Amino acid sequence: MPTIFITGASSGIGKATAQRFQSEGWNVVATMRDPSASDLGKGDALLVTRLDVTDSASITAAVAEGIDRFGAIDVLLNNAGYGAYGPLEAFATDRIRRQFETNVIGLLEVTKAVLPRMRERRAGTIVNISSIGGQITFPLGTLYHGTKFAVEGLSEALHYELEPLGIRVRIVEPGMVRTDFGGRSFDFAMGDDLADYAPTAAAMGRLFAQLAANPSPPERVADVIWQAATATGDQLRFRAGPDATDLLDRRKLQDDATFIGGIKALMAP
Template sequence: MPKTVLITGASTGIGYATAKLFQRQGWNVAATMRSPAGSDLAALDRVICPPLDVTSQASIAGAIATTLSHFGQIDVLVNNAGYGLIGPFEACTPEQIQQQFAVNVFGLMDMTRAVLPHFRERRSGVIVNVASIAGQMALPIYSLYHASKWAVEGFSDSLRYELEPFNIRVKIIEPGPIKTDFFSRSLVVAKQEGLTAYDPFVASVLPQLENVGDTASPPEVTAQVIYTAATDGSSRLRYPAGGNASFLLTLRKLLPDGLFTWFIKAGMIKEVK
């Protein structure tokens, strides 16, 4: 019997590429997304597209129930849904901050909580959390996104110990820059009316941040790493995944803080007036 993967945020980008890859490998795929109408994934064999907004408990319960009634079991959960909030911290509203954590952190936790009884009962399961190199190294004006991905790192790193006795593995995927809608329609740019003090700094950083997206890897690279993490049977925790992630994370580990800060400033901040 084919194994089953449930993926959040499968409408575009990494989630979409991951759904296609698991399907090609013969898996049953619950490619969940907020608005499934019109998704070409639903036409593929062994793929269903239950509606799922990770910020709604009812939606989470509904998508898991639909998946279990279609495929009978879930073997792998890929917590992929997420987006970036960008801008100076002071310009972000409390609602924008709440929403960043509601999707990237609490949504991921709620999905995990919802599948755990099933995984424990079967004494088997893999939880693949899509974090980012942004969970280990920081760029300017991404403070809330970094905070959310740092939270995913810490949560996953601890959770694996209590789940190991139930034969449930936790994996952290750490993509570098990947060419998806992350840098366009999904990006939320915080701007507060009348708050102009940060404008020169933001203007000095934005062009470099935009270039990061231009030179990114395709999402299929990350999908392949997610597939490996889900199926390698190992207890390995972290998987760098495209966009020079391995190089950048090694640099972050090896360089002392002062030198790494110099490296980020030299590459990212131009002509602060």
């Protein structure tokens, strides 16, 4: 049976993907910061183990444990991440670093950890979770969008780098998803001395309320991840959700002024 290794599998997209691949008969290595909180169940084809993408030792240990248990990692899903929103001035440097260390550096470290065995076997697929926010931006998302634009760029470059070695790279771009992104996966900052940004924050609230009116269930994203992980062609990007298709098509067809003007219109009182 093939094996998928998933980061951030405790809830949302990661959990739904673990369940989808379990249902397809795959071995699943479901990693998370606190495995005791997992409700994925038990079974010979499931390994739930600790991995914090900001902790290099935990990455090394989890990858080694997965390979020891199942012999190989056929698909890596880099899913762990969160969103930092707010005026740039509101974020201390340590919070800026945490956003990039989680969403970018952690993804790179996990990828580096699985590559030697994939390269040795001349086989494997790496699926990186980006976002519509990796192609377009929303107000006060300087940090989050910076990381997701980075994921898009590094994934595309890795595609060139790894394809000759038999390793595929895929990017999955979800739109709004019904997960806890607005809760524990959301880091909002707004200092009392930054009232100048209050109108923009209010506008962002109006925009998100409209965009999140009909979020996709995480299972829909898991279906797209399944397609990305098992596709044999050379498709690089996979969109997840009708809003992702609509917004990314519009961004591709419109110039900056037109598209940004449309976003600003949605933000209006």
